[in-house]
Amino acid sequence: MKKIAILDDYQGVALSQGPWRRLESRCEIQVFREHMDSEDELVATLAEFDIVVANRERTPFPRTLLQRLPRLRLIATSGKRNASIDVTAAQELGILVCGTETLSYPTVELTWALILALSRDLVAEVNSVRRGGWQHTLGTGLHGKVLGVIGLGRLGNAVAKIGLAFGMEVLACSRSLTDSQAQALGVQAVSLDELLVRSDVVTLHVPLNKQSVNLMGADQFKRMKPSAILVNTARGPVVNEAALIDALKNQLIRAAALDVYNVEPLPVNHPLRECPNVLLSPHLGYVVQENYQVVFEQSVENITAWLDGCPIRLIEAPAQSA
Numbered sequence: 001m002k003k004i005a006i007l008d009d010y011q012g013v014a015l016s017q018g019p020w021r022r023l024e025s026r027c028e029i030q031v032f033r034e035h036m037d038s039e040d041e042l043v044a045t046l047a048e049f050d051i052v053v054a055n056r057e058r059t060p061f062p063r064t065l066l067q068r069l070p071r072l073r074l075i076a077t078s079g080k081r082n083a084s085i086d087v088t089a090a091q092e093l094g095i096l097v098c099g100t101e102t103l104s105y106p107t108v109e110l111t112w113a114l115i116l117a118l119s120r121d122l123v124a125e126v127n128s129v130r131r132g133g134w135q136h137t138l139g140t141g142l143h144g145k146v147l148g149v150i151g152l153g154r155l156g157n158a159v160a161k162i163g164l165a166f167g168m169e170v171l172a173c174s175r176s177l178t179d180s181q182a183q184a185l186g187v188q189a190v191s192l193d194e195l196l197v198r199s200d201v202v203t204l205h206v207p208l209n210k211q212s213v214n215l216m217g218a219d220q221f222k223r224m225k226p227s228a229i230l231v232n233t234a235r236g237p238v239v240n241e242a243a244l245i246d247a248l249k250n251q252l253i254r255a256a257a258l259d260v261y262n263v264e265p266l267p268v269n270h271p272l273r274e275c276p277n278v279l280l281s282p283h284l285g286y287v288v289q290e291n292y293q294v295v296f297e298q299s300v301e302n303i304t305a306w307l308d309g310c311p312i313r314l315i316e317a318p319a320q321s322a
Helices: 039-046 087-092 105-119 122-130 154-165 179-185 192-198 218-223 241-249 289-307
Strands: 002-006 027-031 051-054 074-077 096-098 146-150 169-173 201-204 229-232 255-258 278-280
Touching: 051 289, 074 289, 087 096, 096 289, 105 122, 105 154, 105 201, 105 229, 105 255, 105 278, 146 154, 146 192, 154 169, 154 179, 154 201, 169 192, 192 218, 218 241, 241 255
Parallel strands: 002 027, 002 051, 051 074, 074 096, 146 169, 146 201, 201 229, 229 255, 255 278
Antiparallel strands: none
C-alpha cells in the first residue's frame, strides 16, 4: 500500500475538502498541519512516503531534499506550477510532479480587500472600536486616484477591471502588453518608472522568476509618491524586504499590504511585524473553500491516475537553454 503525506494543512481541512476516500483501499494517508522548516526534519518525516501532496509553495523541494527521499515517486502540488519544487531534479531522479487548476478570483478579491483596508485604515478603526474607542483616522477614497498594476495577466487584468469600476485611472506595466491591448482593456500601458511615479496604489501580479526577483527595491520606492501604497499578493521575493522596511520606516511611501513573504510562515521576530504602516496577512490569496475543493479533487484524480499507470496534469521541467 502506498503512503501519502499531505503537507502544510494549516487549517486541518484537507481531508474534508477532497474525495480522499477513493484512495482508502490503495493508500495510507497522513496529514501534517504544522510546517516543517528543517530539511533534516522533512527527510526524517517523509522517508517512508511514496507520494507527497504539496500545498502551493509552502514547503520547498530543492534538489538536496529530493535526493534524500529515495522512496518518493510523486509530488502532487496545487497549481499548474510551483516555483519551490526543483522539477528538473525531480525528473532526473524519477519523481513525477503533477499540478492542478486553481481559481484566480480569490486572490483578486483579497487584493481589493487589502487595498480597501489600507485606504480606510480599517484594521486600526476596528481595533479602536473593540477597545472601546471610536473613529480616529482619516482615510482616503479611491475614486479618481491612479491604480498601477504591475503584471497584466489573468490576475492583474481582473484587478484592473475592478479599479476601473471604482472610478480609478488604471496604469499597467507588463512585458507583452501593447498599446492597442491596453486601450481595449481601458488601461494605459506605461513603463515601470512612469507607473511608480504616477500611481496612488501599486499592486503586484507577476510570476516569480529571475526577472521579477527584487523587482521592487530601493530605487523603485524612491520613485513612488509619499502618499502611495504598495500591495503584494504575488510572491514575496518580488519585493526586496529590506528596502521595503526602510521605505516604510522613512515614510517614502504611506503604507504597504503584504500577503506573501520571503520566508513563510513569517518568522515571529521579523522586522516587518514592527512596522506600524504595514498590513500583514498570512498568504490567504488562494485560501478559500472553493479553491481547496478544486485543488484536492484534482489531486485525488492525479494520484489515482498515477496509481493506474497513466499520470495526468504533469508539470514538465523547463527547457534547458543551449
